[in-house]
Amino acid sequence: MASAPTIASFPSLEAALKHFFGYDDFRYYQRAIIEQALKNQDVLVIMPTGGGKSLCYQLPALLRLGVTIVVSPLIALMQDQVRSLKDNGIAATFLNSSLTLDETRAREKALLAGDIKLLYLAPERLMSPSFWPLLEQLQQTVGISAFAIDEAHCVSEWGHDFRPEYRQLFQLKQQMPQIPVMALTATATERVRQDISQQLRLKDPEVFVSGFNRQNLHYEVKPKTKQTYDELLKLIKQQPGSGIIYCLSRKRVNEISFRLKQDGISALPYHAGLNAQERQENQEQFIRDNVRVIVATIAFGMGINKPDVRFVIHYDLPRTIESYYQESGRAGRDGDPANCTVFFGYGDVATVEFLISQKPDEQEQRIARQQLRHVINYAESAICRRKIQLSYFGESFPGDCKNCDNCLNPVPLEDWTIEAQKFLSCVARCQERFGMNHIIDVLRGSKRKRLLELGHDRLSTYGIGQDHSVDEWRQLCRSLLHQELLSETTDGYSVLKLNGGSWQVLKKQIPVNIHVFKRAETTKASVKSDEIQLSGDETLLLGQLRSLRKRLADEQSVPPYVVFADASLRQMARQRPITSDAFSAISGVGKRKLEQYGQVFTQEIQQFCQSHNLTPNAASSSTTTSSSPNSGANELTATQLSTHALHQQGLSLSEIAIERGLRLGTIIEHVERLMASDRKVDLNRLVSPERQVPIFEAIEKVGSHSLRTIRDELGETFDYNEIRLVRAMWESQH
Known part of the structure; x- marks a missing residue:
């Protein structure tokens, strides 16, 4: 193999830039960053989407001996980067789960032969003990010139897309302290920057922060109503070029992409529920302009480097300002005008709050709620959208940007x-x-x-x-x-x-x-007078019963009111019947409905009472039913098997609940039934092993009959959901 060019091969960095990438000049802080990298200094780069972050580690990788290892969180992103580099004649590759064993071995051989300059890896693979022998062999043979940590905000709990596996990356500095590290992200507040440096153990890093102002992007927020889909369709038809629509769940992604296709818009879904081949094919169709719109989940993210995206629409609420900046920033990366729209509704706020409540750590919940407050403030504010965004990242901006809805149509x-x-x-x-x-x-x-x-x-x-x-x-x-x-x-x-x-x-x-502006729709205006009289717990139960009714109605292809009228559900929420006799006393429950729906509704009510530490009204519990989740669990229903299938795909319980449109308590009940029926359930993914031990010990000591007794033995740092899951496993083994 011919010797690769180094920095000494070029009269200037600009000449090297032109040679490898075809550009005449550097942008923003690119030159200064590359100079520091070539001095083997640790560097932290905060540069907006489209600002040219990748080049900051790619060019130094080509000018130094050895291979640069790039950590990337998304398969799609690393595949896109490698393809772009190969198109420029640059020796780059990736190792991830999309490859066959033979493909992996061939690429490892090329690495050890010195034929590769940039290697892209997910953090899980890089930190896997089985991968370190190859890493050490690589260092001893061709050498490792640097580590580049892309999407470095993932290392911080204060970032918008925290990933625990990124926390392990500090071991790079522990095991190979002589190798420089460059951390890069498009979005990071001062707190996140400090956290990145600390977590990655960067040594006296040079910090480069480019401006966050994307002047070519137009920002707007629209109220979410029953006509939002029609407005979405109108927006797409009015705007030229390709676009991305973000949704909160896979179910919504599939629904929106299907409806768009029905309405003549070429659209494809993109989420973690699709197999790798489908995701790859859909990505290719979008990148090659064979399809105009990609509809994607916010949680999964989009690793697509497409410069000419003309619009990004958040059909559902983004979770943080940082994630919104990142996701909306996929528009207009070519510098041409692009539109960024958020549809804001209070139902989405409740959904995000539900997801936050499922976080196991109280501090994580506090952080997430504060981040959500910032998003709500952004959506409800009447001042310059750009000013709010930039202020969040610590950048001063006077306002009146002339390119957001509030500045173009100001409220008096x-x-x-x-x-x-x-x-x-x-x-x-x-x-x-x-x-x-x-x-x-x-x-x-x-x-x-x-x-x-x-x-x-x-x-x-x-x-x-x-x-x-x-x-x-x-x-x-x-x-x-x-x-x-x-x-x-x-x-x-x-x-x-x-x-x-x-x-x-x-x-x-x-x-x-x-x-000062009046909200178009207030929560109270949409609440019926007889619902205002419900207590907080009763209102929560009513919402859960409505979700159950909707699911049953959908399964039978009938309107929800055919299952039960609202008046019947409200009576159930107030009386909380958990026996057949008590349920039959509910207005609207006849013999047929008792046979058809009695068991599923009373189980839902009983589970709600257990989850919220409530006791049914005395009149509702004249016949005591077993509190054990094992009773009646000999046969699994289709809905329980659906939950099992999603669990086997690696979804968390919260993700399953969102995906299926069910409450978390219902999903946990499904898992209890699955365990009782000896279905394979990975408890370690649901409850950390270190928390399982004291729960098992408490059950051995006080028995499994009463959740409250178990929790009293454990203390308030344990919640009922994790106790239920561990109890179900204990009972399946005894």
Whole structure:
């Protein structure tokens, strides 16, 4: 093999750039980053999508001896990168699960022969003990010139796409400290940058942060209504070129892609439920402009490097500002104008909150809820969208970008100086120890138990804000934050703090003008009068029963009201019947419906009561049923087998619940039944082994009959869901 060119082969870096990639000049900080890399320095690169991050490690890889190993989280992304490099005549390859054994061996042989300059790997493969012998052999033969960690935000719990396997990458510095590391991402706040450096053990890294302002992108937020699909279709037809539509679940992806095809739009789905070949084929169709639209799950992400995407539409709510910036940033990477639209509805907020509640770690939940608040603030705000985004990443922007819906169609300003003074005064009197919701409760004179226990009903600001709605006070608070007239902690708790601007407002030195707009649809307007009387638990149960009714109706291809009327469901939610006799007393339940639906509805109600520590009303439990999930589990239903199939595909229980449109409690019940029927269930994926041990010990000590007794033995750090799963495994073994 002819010797490969090195830095000494070219009179300048620009000459090397032209030789390998055909460009005449570097962009942004590319040259400075490459210079540091060639000095074998650790580097952290924050550069927006389309800014040329990849070239920052690709060019140094071609100018140094040895192979550069690139860590990438997505198979699609590494395949796309390798294909682009090969198109430029650059020796690059990847090793991942899409290859056959013979293909893998051939590529390993080429690596050890020195025929490869860039090797792309997923973090799981790189950190696998079985892969390290090859890594060490590679270092001893051709040499490893550098590690490049792409999508480095995945290493941080504060990032938008945290992946635990990225946490293991610190071992690279432990085992091979002499090899430089370059970490790269398009989105990272100051906190995330610090976390990346710390987690990867970077040594005195040079940090390069390019501007986050993508001036060619037009941002807008539209309300989500029953007509949203029609509006989506209209948007696609109005816009030229190709686009990406993001959805929250695979089910929604399949639904939207199917409807678009029915309406004459060439569209394909892209999510983890498709097999590798289908994903690859759909990606190829999109990249080659054989299909115009890709519909994809937000959770799975998109590793597609297509520069001429003209629109990105979030049909469902993004989870964080960082993920939205990343996903919307796939539009207009060629620098030409592109549109980014979010459809915002409060049903999506509930879905994301549900997903957050399933996170096992309390700190992770706090972080995720704070990130969700930022997204809601962005969607509801009437100020410049670009200003909010850039402020999130610590970049100052004056606003009035002339390229977002709020700047092009501004809501009129109103003088809210007096209201701002009331709000800030309340923050001060609450000793700057609480968040927005608590301050609003005080201003509006709430009788909430916690507020009264704190004695905040005796504050001078208690009840002085009853003339404004909760939404209006929230808009004021968000505006004060955006105008930097109020501060907020960023440790996951979102506590409001006064700053210099706050005191200027309180001293009447500056006025406060804000955009105030009325929400088109409020939650209360959509709630029927008889539902308002339901308690919180009853409302939750009603939602679960409606989901069950919808699923049963869909299975029979009938409208939901044919199964049960809303009035019957509300009565079930109030009375919580768990026996046949009690269920038959519900209005609308006759002999036929009792036979057809009695068991499935009473099981759902009983499971809800167990999950929420509720007892059925005495009149509903005259005949006691077994609390053990094993009773009646000899035969599995089709819906339980569907859950088992998704579990075997590697989906988490939360993902299965979202995918199937069922509550998590229902999915856990399915898993309990599966275990009781000796179906293969990987408990280690559902409950960490270190938490299983004390649960098993508690069950051995107090028995398996009562969940509450087991939890009392364990303490409040254990939740009922993990106890249920471990108990089901214990019972299947005894």
